[in-house]
Amino acid sequence: MSARNNPKDPISVELTFYATFREEVGQKSLTRELPAEATLADAIADVAEDHPSLESKLLADDGEIATSVRALKNGRERAEAETVLEDGDDVSFVNPIHGG
Template sequence: MELTLRFFASFREVVGQKTIVREYDDVSTVGDVLEALTAEYPGLELHGEDGSLREYITVMRNGRDVAHIDGLDTELSGGETLSLFPPVAGG
């Protein structure tokens, strides 16, 4: 399946570009894609020590936060867009 992946702030710096398109054969969930991205870009540091998504990281599937769907178990299909936002601080 082909997915468009969008990266923001420090994640964009790690990946080197804002948007990439990737073809995945063996993924079906958001968690699968994040594991593949961590393998490709170790500097993303998406997972905590327990394997869960790090606190304050936001992942959106087609503009909707996956935390409000099925989290890392959110199912994917080809042609979708995942956007990854790192923790942000400031004021």
């Protein structure tokens, strides 16, 4: 994570998209500047300004991450809509694969 002088400075996060989400966005990743203490839902809303149909694919009607989506913060931690993002975070969006 990068150092910031003021905790209220905007943060920079990278959003990485796989499979159908990448097709929707047209590229693998996007970097977004967001207000300090922005949540994952805020980041999704920001991307949806440029890619409106993406929001309905990532979020359920109740504003939570859709059950068909896995959001991983920094490749390890599962992220939810209310997860607060920090400067330098990378959130990946994938469709879980089910088999049986």
